[in-house]
Amino acid sequence: MNPKSNPFAHQSSGARLAESAAFGLFRGATYFILLCATMIFGVIVVKGSGTVFKASPPFVNWTFLTASPETLYVFEFEGKKMELGDKAFREFKAARGLDEIEAESYAHSAGGIWPCITGTFWLVIGSMGIALFIGVSSAIFLSEYSQQGRMVELIRLAILNLAGVPSIVFGLFGLGLFVHFMPVVAGFDDPSTPSFPIGFGHWLNFSGWGICLASGWFTLAFMALPVVIAASEESLKAVPRGFREGSLALGATKWQAIRTNVLPYALPGMLTSSILGIARVAGETAPILFTAAYVMRDSAPGGGLLDFLGQGVMALPYHIYVISSKIPQNEFTERVQYGTALVFLGLVTAIAMTSILLRIRMRNRYRW
């Protein structure tokens, strides 16, 4: 058949030309975004792997991952250029009986980032524990118990607005409430703060918890709350109505129905979706700036539970902020900067990846 006589053949017209041009633009924009992301990942991975990995077995630079940050000294000694961390530098001087060697020093540029990793770990564990507990309970109320009403509307409005509050405002809130206001039990009456006697020679002083893990936990937990609630509600809603009705029809109470026939199916979904909240919590710097993070702290927090909660920690995001703004950019500091960024990025993306992959698997597992 003559193609010209086919009335349904594609005809080239102005509209079609415009269409393909516009589609080209849309495609270009989309791939440009992906390209930018790949570039950022690429630069950090390529430059950072020089610090985190090495060419010879065991291929991973364990000192970087397991040592504490130290000041780096760069100096010339007997015609050789030397770079030593703080401890090694002092030993080097002592071994040669020298008092002073002229050296350039760069803070945080030697040693490793172990305290930051543990600090981030503790922050995430605690805050996610709190956020999951409150968030899952809230979601159960909202999806199982609540009826349309003022209260529920108010709660939903609060959650929606909480999600939009800037992270630095959460930081200020944490500073005002937990660091400077929350009560502590002490054996004396603090005259500079409101305090109430509670007997046994103890007072409740409203002097605040100070910069510590507990302050950071609650600040971060409240920030993650909207994410956790949304995720949990979604997976509760995914459980079919019939499950609840069947169990209620057999005479179960409401709570029994939820406990035996809803939660077991919803819980895995809740947890995996909430992991995304973990990624957000682990990645935030602003809320812990003045509630939990120390610039430098050699030992991991320890002691009894209360001591432990009352101590500040180093954290990866804060450490990155410190080393990228407070020390100069050069070949000696670059290694630690990119290395830390890579470890942190790797950690956060791994968490996010787990969440996304698990969610996909979960979707395929339950089909009602």
Place this chain on the structure above:
Amino acid sequence: MPATYPDSAQLKGRDRKISEALLNKKRFRVLGLTPDDVIKYFFQGNAAVAILVLVLIMVFLLREGAGFFGQNLRNLRIYRLAGLEYVDFIKREVEAHTELTRAANALRMRQFDAYLKEGKTIEEANEALAQYDLFATAFGDTVNEVRSIASDMTEAAVAIKEKEQIYRDTLEQKAMLLRAGRSAEAEAVVASSVDFKSEVEALKAMQPAFLAANVEFASKIKAALALGGREPLQAPYMGPFNQLKKHAETYLNSFASVEAQMARWTNDQPIPWYESVTAFLFGREWLTASFWQDWYGVIPLFVGSLLVSAIALAIAVPLGVAGAIYVSEIASAAEKGIIKPYIEFISAIPSVVLGFFGVAVLGQCLRAVSQTPWLSWFPGFPMSERLNSLTAGCLLAFMAIPTIFSLAEDALNNVPRHFKEASYALGATRFQTIVRILMPASLSGIISAILLGFGRVIGETMVVLLCAGNRIAIPDFTQGIGAFFQPVHTMTGIIAQEMGEVVPGSIHYRALFMVGIVLFIIALGVNFLAQRIVKRYRISIG
């Protein structure tokens, strides 16, 4: 025998028993609540935590921030009482002169570079500029007399302010001693209040000396302007030079108003209470820890935040919306499966890592691009700073893209299928359908996506703290596009940077909380607007 039926009262009683047996099992109760009730209230309580947190945020921001206005009012009152305001008339005059001198020197630098480019040696260039130098040096020296008077008066005013501070400190010490019950010691502490009236009289006594110096100053400037000769510079630089001369003329004419202002000024004019609020909301200066006078005006920070956000949205909106259209309407299923998670994945990149990337890589790259010679026609190029609003804006755009992308994509997907089908049936192309049908139908969703993206960007801290350059000044918008390449400071950045160094309870500490309140209000406003738009303009599906 008639059958005996249970009478109605009996029947009711039995029925109730049955229904009680079926429904109301005898259950364990605490305070009249069954365990089920307790569980329900437990969950409800947890859900109410969201409300509680929101309320607590407001309460504690206000608790720490509200005291600012009182402290700032005192700050402003002392500024006037101690005569700092009076001295500032002269200081401003001196500063304006310094500005002109700087412009004259910059002009010399440009001409000098041009001479060198022509092939002249340094000596030759200096020689060619001899005439101009005569003018520039004379012009620069004219201010000396006035400046020394200004610095004398500055010292005098600062001394008055310090006396006031000492008075307050002793009062506080006294109060502390009294509180501790050491009244005898408290008696011994003598606090003498400052007599501002007579102190400031001493300051005003310097006025005649200043007036005389000012007359001298004006005549010297006229003489210096005459020294320039007819053409001290080459033709292309004569335009700016004449401009400079014109500025100097206007500057001379402003002397009369300065003197009039000084004559009119008294230190007992009251400052109304609302001044402290307007000084914060509309103040154009944020100056802290200065020996002279602290200013807490939020405008430079607010403008900085807006500028950076505007740049970010200008980049993120086209990219994000185009991406959303591509993924929801054009891409194949396989492409979709990769692109969507990838873009969502971007939102997991921590902001501090992006900030670090800006410091280490992007800032350098952008400046290198701006320095390429064939781009020099572009206004504002080459950039003078590595870290500026553009660097921060680009990275913030990258953070806003996932938000805008996923919300806009949802909005597009929510358009009913038959809208599209009807359009196709009428013979429209896919592109026509997208532009004429899908976009208008999902516009409310897309706009609210953009608003939420804006909310995310303006509240972002670490990227702007690391990459925006942190110079507290309103960008010079007279430079046109060049304003986008100037370093700025932002509301979020200033809180993060300065909160660590301030004393809790001080005016600076409270001012930072006030900035936090402004941020909080903006965030709530953006959220509210986004919800309103979605609710109000949602198309009816039917």
